[in-house]
Amino acid sequence: MKMLLFKMEIIDALNNNYKIKISNHIEDTLIEFNPYKKELNFIHNNNLTDCLKDNEYQLRKMLHNKRIDTYYVGFNVKLVLRCNKDVAAFNDRSKIVALDKRNNNNHSYVIAEDKCEEKIYKIFSDACYFENKKHGGFAFIIEDLEGNYKLFTEKVQAIGSSQAELTAVIKAIELLKDIEKIRIVTDSQYVRKGLTEWIPCWKLNDFKTINGEPVKNIENWLLFDNVCNGKYIEFQWVKGHSNHFENSLCDMYARDVAENSKNF
Known part of the structure; x- marks a missing residue:
């Protein structure tokens, strides 16, 4: 199974919209997520963004399951997705x-x-x-x-x-x-x-x-x-x-x- 490893860091927040930087060893991209409304937006458009979109279901599930109290600027964690997983x-x-x-x-x-x-x-x-x-x-x-x-x-x-x-x-x-x-x-x-x-x-x-x-x-x-x-x-x-x-x-x-x- 091919696993995809990223670094995820919350870098900004406004009105419960959290700007999240996701990066790998090549590039980074930005997404925005509202944990209350469960809304996800892709801000950048590059190869990494395309990769996240290909595995969007897994990404959404992790963001949805993440506790509200752990959404704060400065939070960071390693993020792992399984490539093209049949969820x-x-x-x-x-x-x-x-x-x-x-x-x-x-x-x-x-x-x-x-x-x-x-x-x-x-x-x-x-x-x-x-x-x-x-x-x-x-x-x-x-x-x-x-x-x-x-x-x-x-x-x-x-x-x-x-x-x-x-x-x-x-x-x-x-x-x-x-x-x-x-x-x-x-x-x-x-x-x-x-x-x-x-x-x-x-x-x-x-x-x-x-x-x-x-x-x-x-x-x-x-x-x-x-x-x-x-x-x-x-x-x-x-x-x-x-x-x-x-x-x-x-x-x-x-x-x-x-x-x-x-x-x-």
């Missing part, structure tokens, strides 16, 4: 996203369902976490090529729901360290998007968000990235609590271990 396809939750990290590659792409691997190990996972009690649990099922299931559960504490989801998948992949092709079936967009969309950007922008803040749970994300090296991973999202058999089973066992983890 609509990646955002289509019915699509399976593949990540190929074999042969020192790091390529993610959306694949049609009929193009997925037919014979592949599967990981089904879910987590339950009680924020008020600061404990929870996760469960995952590994299905081998013959359709046999193995269930694993574990208690967790003081890590949060998203981290519990991520930890479950990491532990499952560690158990499949000798397996090259794996499909992860999850109801977590956090898990689905992390390696396929976010980490390639974080590695280039010093692990900062568009708000200029450190990415949360980066240790777990780097571990997840590392255990997937040399593997082909398919990410399939399923809606939680939708009577998907394996997902419902993981949810049941995750809740059971969470509810019985009061004294650990």
Whole structure:
């Protein structure tokens, strides 16, 4: 995947219209953005402007998601876009996203369902976490090529729901360290998007968000990235609590271990 790295700096502001300089190693351009009205204007007209227009959806999404309090003159951060990313396809939750990290590659792409691997190990996972009690649990099922299931559960504490989801998948992949092709079936967009969309950007922008803040749970994300090296991973999202058999089973066992983890 080709990544585009820029420097973004807010250089002026007037009536909630923020003038932003975006530059690369060759040239710079100016845009204007109003975070309240969500209006974006391209001020200059050069090759860099054309590049930003080609990837306008990604740029708009980042500007829209940026917190209001981080719009101020002097703010600067590295901005990373993926060249010609099919945003609509990646955002289509019915699509399976593949990540190929074999042969020192790091390529993610959306694949049609009929193009997925037919014979592949599967990981089904879910987590339950009680924020008020600061404990929870996760469960995952590994299905081998013959359709046999193995269930694993574990208690967790003081890590949060998203981290519990991520930890479950990491532990499952560690158990499949000798397996090259794996499909992860999850109801977590956090898990689905992390390696396929976010980490390639974080590695280039010093692990900062568009708000200029450190990415949360980066240790777990780097571990997840590392255990997937040399593997082909398919990410399939399923809606939680939708009577998907394996997902419902993981949810049941995750809740059971969470509810019985009061004294650990």
